Amino acid sequence: MKPFDDACLEESPLHALLAPASIAVIGASNDPTKRGYKAMLGLIQGGYSGAVYPVNPKADTILGVRAWPDIKAVPKAPALALICTPAATVPALIEACGRRGVKGAIILASGFGETGAAGARLERDMLSRARAGGVRLIGPNTSGVFNLHYRFNLLALDHLRAGDIGVVSQSGNMLLSLALEAEHHGQVGFSTYVGPGNQSDLGFDDYLRYLGEDPHTRVATLYVEGFRDGRAFLDAARKVSAAKPVVVYKSGATAQGQQSASSHTGALAGSYPMTVDLLRQAGVNVVPYSDDILPVAEGLGQLQRSPGRRVAVIADGGGQATIAADRLAEAGLELATLTADCQARLSAALSAQASTVNPVDVAGATDAHPALLATCMAIVAADPGVDAVLLVGMFGGYARRFDESLADDEMRGAETMVELAGTAVKPVVVYSLYAPVKPPALTRLRTAGVPVYASIEKAVSVLAALSERGAYLDRPVPPALPPAVPGSRGQALVAGARAKGRSLLEPEAKALLAEHGIGVLDERLVRDADELADAARVFAGTPVAMKVVSPDIIHKSDAGGVALNLEGEAALAEAYAGILRSAREYDSHARIDGVLVTPMAPKGVEVIVGLMRDDTFGPVVMFGLGGVLVEVLEDVAFRAAPLSREDAAGMLEQLKARRVLDGVRGAPGVDKDALIDLLVSVSRLMEAYPDITELDLNPVIAYPDGYAVVDARILLATDEESAP
Structure with a gap:
């Protein structure tokens, strides 16, 4: 896959850390219980071709490799140092690495900022010495690193296949789970893995940019507990996702986030839904469940995208066809309406009992000729109203279920599906209840890059991700916005309030809004x-x-x-x-x-418009149904500011109760264009007025011909706060 810009891997500042030409293992050990032993074992058994320098003042050799008493004694400055010693020793070792010319270090030890004030001081000391010596850091408190295409494996994990899925995970156990799942699957392989640890120096945005540049990575996959710099990650995600898929599983879905009594907006800021919305705005595919990570990453890596949301289902059983239809609808996908010509071709291929209305039920016609399933898939894939094809049922298991003589016919069907998948722009996804036993026909599909899943739900999750990515890639590129400029009256109002040590009063807030073309009563x-x-x-x-x-x-x-x-x-x-x-x-x-x-204000539809300066993601806009129940209903959408008109329109369409905006029970719909204008205008206020930390318009009454801001509150940074 072409990198997202002209930079190649050799020019990346992370190359020395993630694909090093040589490595010193400081704290290397002959004790199998030590991480310094595991790291050496992984390098030796993995076939790492670079120079390895074990550092241990008490050993002459480590696993048969000559050891050195300290980093100063190593005959040539290594590209990377792996530090396996206790936390208290790390700052001095980092300083020594800098003096020796080492450009990067991986720090396994815990006992830093995650443990409290003393650990935080130790971490700051370590980082200060690293910066002084020009040493970039992974960790501390990292689970480790591997790059399988360079046979560089510091985790000593076996049975890993080199492949195209890059992983960054704040949980070592999550990486182990993915590795075991891939081993069981048999076809999934990894490129690079990084455990970011405390992110004292390098963070998720740095690793994502690396994976975006890496020619061995087709999809970047991240398990995230918390971002160090969310805005930097969004910037990186927008760039990388334009070229290759980015999959994120964000833990903490039930956390209440930042709690604030200042406003409804403040109470909803920092939430899991906000993080998900902002990631999706940047082109990231966010998966809701941990067991979706690998299936979605595999599917996106192999198929990349879908041209739309319309799915044709081919089934050899009515029950599973119904389940597939239910899951597709829940995922926001549509059952494609098949053309008359498509249905006629299906009827000609199948028996009279078959249903040619989507989902297509072959009704036993494939029991003696399972390759007919591939024929049906090719027919529906040619329908211009179909964007993706999903096969559900027992393909791959006909020989086992009925007669061994069907194995050849199944393999012919598999070859037809492989050919179809290789020539069609529409993704082909297979669910088979025989997937866990890996029959030959399904193995043929998997090795050829046709994703096969043992769960209808997982297959649909992949189709939904493909559709979401296709829609993101097809979105129009918004025009560049001119710099936001403050108004003279607004500047005076903000300066006057700051001089008095307070935020804007409601009349002042509305005066500022009015100066920027926002309608107030x-x-x-x-x-x-x-x-x-x-x-x-x-x-x-x-x-x-x-x-x-x-x-x-x-x-x-x-x-x-x-x-x-x-x-x-x-x-x-x-x-x-x-x-x-x-x-x-x-x-x-x-x-x-x-x-x-x-x-x-005359009666209308009450909505809320909010703007906050989030600690992690910077300026964020919120929109939802308004009134006093906003925090109870939590039917809101978030986007990073500044917004494009498409971003704002997407916020309106995202609401679960969006039909209220279109008018219900005979009521007219609201003026969506006016609401979009409002959101775009509000989104630029923090750029124009850096002292604004939070804005809350609740309610805004939306009408068929405009809106009215009924209540407005604008909070300003205090003297103790430093507004970005």
């Missing part, structure tokens, strides 16, 4: 009886809402700081007094800047 800030009387005259004959304005009261309803549907000066006066009284009872120390009076 007319309103008046009332601070005394005269201003109240003036507001009553301005909004005479119109029901109004009144809300307390205070930098210390975030959730106004909880403080009794909201009154709705008020008409007439007397009603406004009574509500004004009640709001002030309730607010003071709620927080006697709260600063109250007045009460906001605004016309009641």
